[in-house]
Amino acid sequence: MALIQVRDLVKEFDGQTILSNINLDLKEGDVRVLMGASGSGKSTLLRCLNRLVEPTSGSIVFRGKEVLGPNVDVRELRKQIGFVFQQFALYSHLTVLDNVSLGLRKLHKMGRAEAKEKALFELSHFEMTPHRDKYPSQLSGGQKQRVAIARALAMDPAVLVLDEPTSALDPVMSRDVADLINRLHGEGITMICVTHDLSLARNIADTVLFLDRGVIRADDRIDVLSKHSEPEIRTFFGDKETL
Template structure:
């Protein structure tokens, strides 16, 4: 059984369909990549997975259990499906260490000492422990990305969800993120990633899903999609218009 199963998912905003009958499976240890033009519904789909956005209809099963019901513990769900936001969403008034320990203390009820130990373990994993006392404004884009990933992983989620992880980074830092994702994959972390970056996509997954106007139009290797019979898909992947 897939870790996450999405079936016939629909999301409407003010009567307009942003997602239409989405179906996908995410298996344990898998890295799934979603691509598509701006406004295609990619980020909305990610946010539906842990109910940051409420779907209009359809089903999302997490470990075989429906997560869209009224009695679901949404806070617990969000601990299981960790989210790394496009602009990192770090608290500017908190240090690196406090950004990572906040959820551990407030949501998991850990003591300050235990939360610090856990946070430093995750930060050291990404060479960020020496920067624990800095504030987000003192960090580079790549460093902020590492802190955001550390914060998500500190909660021990079953799935790590990343929304445009390289959008604010230069090409060198983007390659570093690809290396980081591959390292996490090697450690068995399950991930789903939205990206406009063809280089990142090709470096972290064999196949990508193409979302167009709220509909999944293809699920295949990039080299196959670049020769696709559908001109919209061929243009996106063939010309790299991302």
């Protein structure tokens, strides 16, 4: 059974259909990549998974249980589906250590000492322990990304959701993020990633889901999609010889 099953998911906003009959399976240990033009609904789909956005209709089953019902504990759901936002969403007034430990204290009800120990453990995985007392404004983009991922993983989620993890990074830092995602994959972390970065997509997953105007139109390898019979898909994946 898939860890997450999305069936016939629809999201409408002000009379406009943002997502239309989305079907998606995410298995334990998978890394799934979602790509598409700006405004295609990618980030909305991610936010539906942990109900940061409420779908209009359809079904999302997590670990065998429907999560769109009125009696679902959304806070517990969000503990299980960790989210790394495009602009990192770190608290500017908190240190690196406090950014990572805050959720442990507030959501997991850990004591300050236990939360600090757990936060330092996660930061050590990302070589960020020396920066524990810095504030986000004192960090590079790549360092902020590492803190954001450490904060999400500190909650021990079943799934890590990454929304454009390289959008604010230069090519060198982007490669570092790809290496980091592959390392997490090797450790068995289940992930779903939205990106515009073809290089990142090639480095972290065998296949890509292509979302176009709220509809999943393809799910295949990039080398196959770059020679797709539909010109829009072929153009997006950049095979210049076939244009």
